[in-house]
Amino acid sequence: MEDPLIQAIAVHALPVIFAITLHEASHGYVAKRFGDLTAYAQGRVSLNPIRHIDPFGTVVLPLMTLAIGGIMFGWAKPVPVNFGNLRQPKQDMLWVAAAGPAANFVMALGWALVAKAAGTAGAASWSEFFYAMGLAGVRVNIIFMVLNLLPLPPLDGSKIAISLLPRNLAYQYAALEPYGIYLLLGLIVLEGVLHVPLLSLILFPLYEAVRGVIAALFNL
Template sequence: MDLTYVQKIAIYALPVIFAITVHEAAHGFAARFFGDMTADRAGRITLNPLKHIDPIGTILLPALTLLVGGILFGWAKPVPVDFSRLRNPKRDMLWVAAAGPASNFVMALFWALMIKLSVTAPNVYSEPMALMGQAGVMINVVLMVLNLLPLPPLDGGRIAVSLLPNQLAYQYAQIERYGFIILIVLLATGVLGQVMEPFIEATIRIIEFIF
């Protein structure tokens, strides 16, 4: 089915907003669990999208990538985490970082369930449910895979820093100041899509196997 741009926005809006919102809230929840109350005090451990939306990263950029095609790309306002306040900063950094991508995998499963349930829904709801479910699966899988790339300041980069020996971890963490620029270059040159594609396909196959 060929959708108009307005129809695409209607279908993708909810999955995009909640994929990014739950991802950030998960970081804050994990940080609080491991001893850092920074996000909690800032009111960022919430599912209220308004607390997490970045006008450019959450709205404008996804809308543009949806228009021109390619990988749906975007971000939210990062949840503030003071890793030094974690009970075991280097070890617990891994769990705080992993909480975001893990939440996206859970949400991908939720949207896959919506696709499955859509066949039992009345005709007027069946197709919109299925299309929104497909969008939700893809958005969350892409966000999960993107954030697991071992590039600081992405979650995968923080996981790598947590696992590396101290001296190497310190040196690797210095990449963070250039991380966003590297990410944009990889996106603009198409390398990012080539790297992510096999992992996206593998994750979707796992979800299909579960359902």
């Protein structure tokens, strides 16, 4: 019998890599469309995962969170965006930030197609594996989408909030960014190590709503 952890790694590997790296590439692409060429000049507007992989954030941390349970978490090398180069920095920031979660939603739909195709392939030798991978891709991308929509610096939701807040409040909120990552990691440790499901309680309703829509669309 195969090790369940090895099986989980096998079906999650590609979904995790593409969920994280295409999320970042989308930020760079939309930033370019709105006038900032920083990421484009550094070769980061690319579908090549190697350009985006962070050894710890893209490989080690997702494996750790997969092994200990709870919310799967990870990151790629951040795509550099100079918001000052955007044509309308405060307004355009919203679209640049929203591009990553939107990319995850599109990828969730794509993986749902993979699962649907594999599920209707009958007893083909590859169908069970790709069905499991498709479901993993849906799950991973929805998690990354809803997690990044949290209005917690430095996640994308905080950039969206900064874009929408009045300017004086936006500056104060942006000043929290150096501390937000520690709060987020604390929530992940509470979830996976101490089994205090605070993060799940926050994310689960939105996760279930999106998953339910995709399941209904594809009859999964």
